[in-house]
Amino acid sequence: MIKHTTLFTTLLLASSMAFAANTFETADTNRDGMLSAPEYQRYVFDYDVYTNRDTNNDSLLDEEELGISVFDADDFASWDADGDTYLTYDELNISLFDYYDEDDNGYLDNDEWNKAGDDGWFDM
Ligand SMILES: [Ca+2]
Ligand SMILES: [Ca+2]
Numbered sequence: 001m002i003k004h005t006t007l008f009t010t011l012l013l014a015s016s017m018a019f020a021a022n023t024f025e026t027a028d029t030n031r032d033g034m035l036s037a038p039e040y041q042r043y044v045f046d047y048d049v050y051t052n053r054d055t056n057n058d059s060l061l062d063e064e065e066l067g068i069s070v071f072d073a074d075d076f077a078s079w080d081a082d083g084d085t086y087l088t089y090d091e092l093n094i095s096l097f098d099y100y101d102e103d104d105n106g107y108l109d110n111d112e113w114n115k116a117g118d119d120g121w122f123d124m
């Protein structure tokens with residue numbers, strides 16, 4: 001009986017982990033209604049934003065891999081800090097979070113999150 005319960009719990013965990021990054025609620029691991037930079041990086045950026053885009057696995061994202069034109073738009077001009085038309089992991093990780101953290105409080109709230117999603121950064 002105990003073993004059976006453990007197995008069931010494991011399966012339940014495994015199936016919920018497969019969708020761990022799919023909602024604001026699951027990424028907000030401490031349930032404070034906001035995503036901290038580490039929560040965002042682990043459950044959104046690593047899980048979906050960057051990994052899925054770097055199709056040739058060179059740890060650089062060009063415009064085609066990004067699927068979003070950040071190199072031409074004025075809004076995004078500062079993202080490519082060294083101007084080499086690639087975004088590295090760090091360039092995108094930091095820029096994306098800062099850009100959508102509109103009130104600069106170091107967290108993404110639900111509205112800020114939705115804006116990033118609406119702009120096509122993730123489909124969650
Ligand atoms: Ca949180
Ligand atoms: Ca660059």
Ligand SMILES: [Ca+2]
Nearest residue numbers: 101103105107
């Ligand atoms: Ca914020």
